[in-house]
Amino acid sequence: MVHLDDTDLQILRLLQTNAQLTIKEIATQINLSITPVHDRIKKLEREGIIEKYVTMLNRKKLNKGLVVYCNVTLDKQQHENFREFNEAMLQMPEVVECCVVSGTFDYLIKIVATDVESYHAFYQEKLASFKAISHISSFFVMSEVKSTTAIPI
Known part of the structure; x- marks a missing residue:
């Protein structure tokens, strides 16, 4: 440290x-x-404390106003299923965050989309097509109270 x-x-x-x-x-x-x-x-x-410099974009002005969080549970918690799912998430630009979590589901995923219809297409064509998934719960963000990338220091 x-x-x-x-x-x-x-x-x-x-x-x-x-x-x-x-x-x-x-x-x-x-x-x-x-x-x-x-x-x-x-x-x-x-020393890697500053990893990179990025530009924060206004997603609403870029017609990406819908934010959806998904809880994903894999059918079997096997190393190969996690590896394949992780690799799939890395290839999906709609997925802006993907975390393996503890608790009643395996992943928490944050997705940005244009609207409900585009999310539905993403859900059916990409997310739900992954064979190792047993359950997906989607939560649509109604409004953002706080959204920051700043780490409290």
């Missing part, structure tokens, strides 16, 4: 809020000169 001091945490908070901040802007906000800020960011990248 990497030790992070208060300055590292300040930098990470700023970058989580806006990854387009320049090193100069970060330096100004945390009252430090440019070179140490640059060096710290490079260290955070090298």
Whole structure:
């Protein structure tokens, strides 16, 4: 585990809020000169704390306004079924999150779609066609109270 001091945490908070901040802007906000800020960011990248920089898109403006969570239970909890299902999920762009979970089902999947009809097509043609699935429960998001990628630090 990497030790992070208060300055590292300040930098990470700023970058989580806006990854387009320049090193100069970060330096100004945390009252430090440019070179140490640059060096710290490079260290955070090298150590894998900063994995990548991405752009968050407004899915509604891109006509992907429907969010659906699915609980998926596999027929048999065998290694091969999990491997095949994991690989299938990686190939489906509609699936934006897929987690193996404990409890009464095996997977929690987050899907984005244009509308109910497009989700229904995805469900029938892709998701339900996977032979190892014994049960799928779909939950349609009515409104999002909070949606963030920021990790509390």
